[in-house]
Amino acid sequence: MPESKTKARVGVASRKDAKKWFDGFVQKQRFKWKEFKVKEMQAGVIPLYEPQQKLQQENCYLLGDASGFVKAITLGGIIPGLKQAEILADCITHNKDYEREVKPLKRRMNLHLRLRRIFSKFEDKDWDKLVKILGKPKMQKLFEQHTRENPLPLVVKALFREPRLLYFVKFLV
Ligand SMILES: Cc1cc2nc3c(=O)[nH]c(=O)nc-3n(C[C@H](O)[C@H](O)[C@H](O)COP(=O)(O)OP(=O)(O)OC[C@H]3O[C@@H](n4cnc5c(N)ncnc54)[C@H](O)[C@@H]3O)c2cc1C
Structure with a gap:
């Protein structure tokens, strides 16, 4: 992802051996590493969306990465997590059912998952x-x-x- 004319974020996501895939990717793309200055390296676990995941047990709630609300195509979780937070705050304030209110967002997450399954073919x-x-x-x-x-x-x-x-x-x- 380009951030500016001189700065980019380069990365891979993999079920295992992420570093190996990353190094292979960089070599294959023939990036001229000597001309690059690595400003920062980041790595992290990415959850996979699971439609059956329970999101509430009494007054304990799951949201964000902990609930697996990560778009299956882009693996981005910031916006879905923030949307869940908005919904949950409204549910707690107005005594609504979180599992029910979060359903429209779940449908979107499912669509991402379906598209992902298509892309995997x-x-x-x-x-x-x-x-x-x-x-x-x-x-x-x-x-x-x-x-x-x-x-x-x-x-x-x-x-x-x-x-x-x-x-x-x-x-x-
Ligand atoms: C390398 C990388 C790049 C990414 N880029 C993007 C991107 O470009 N766009 C995008 O949308 N998403 C991106 N994501 C995903 C995004 O970062 C996550 O979806 C998002 O940060 C999830 O937010 P969260 O608050 O649910 O969880 P987190 O950000 O993981 O926050 C959970 C917090 O809880 C703390 N914690 C854990 N256990 C405990 C405990 N027992 N007690 C107290 N605190 C605890 C942790 O320290 C952490 O601070 C990226 C992820 C990675 C790994």
Whole structure:
């Protein structure tokens, strides 16, 4: 992820041997490390979203990474965790049921999970095809206009704008 013209965040996520994959990735991309200055190294455990995860036991609540609310596509958990915090604060203040109120957010998390399962079936050539299609200016504009937090409107509009995306429907099976 570029942060500026001279600064970028480079990383990988892996079920195991993350350092090995990271070093391999850097070598494969032929980054000229000698010209780079590593400002900071970060590593951390990333939970995986589990739809059956219980979020409440009496007056004890789970949210954020502890509840596995991490978007399965990007592995980002900051916004889902903050949204849960907002919902939970409202539930405690107004005596509402947290598990029920958090359901719409759960549906979004499930959609991310479904998309993730589709992506996991991709071969390199499919990724190349997707990147080529999404690199078109009309698609980039769409991505600028829509949040990725709620992928459904984005996916639907993308399909209408670029019918070639229908090629990927076969991965739904
Ligand atoms: C390298 C890396 C990069 C990431 N980049 C992004 C990104 O770009 N965008 C994004 O959305 N997400 C990103 N994430 C994920 C994001 O950091 C987490 O989803 C988010 O920080 C979760 O927030 P949280 O408050 O639930 O948990 P945490 O941030 O883990 O906070 C939990 C806190 O509880 C403390 N704690 C633990 N046990 C105890 C205890 N027994 N008593 C008291 N305190 C305790 C911990 O020290 C910690 O401070 C990244 C994660 C990693 C590892």
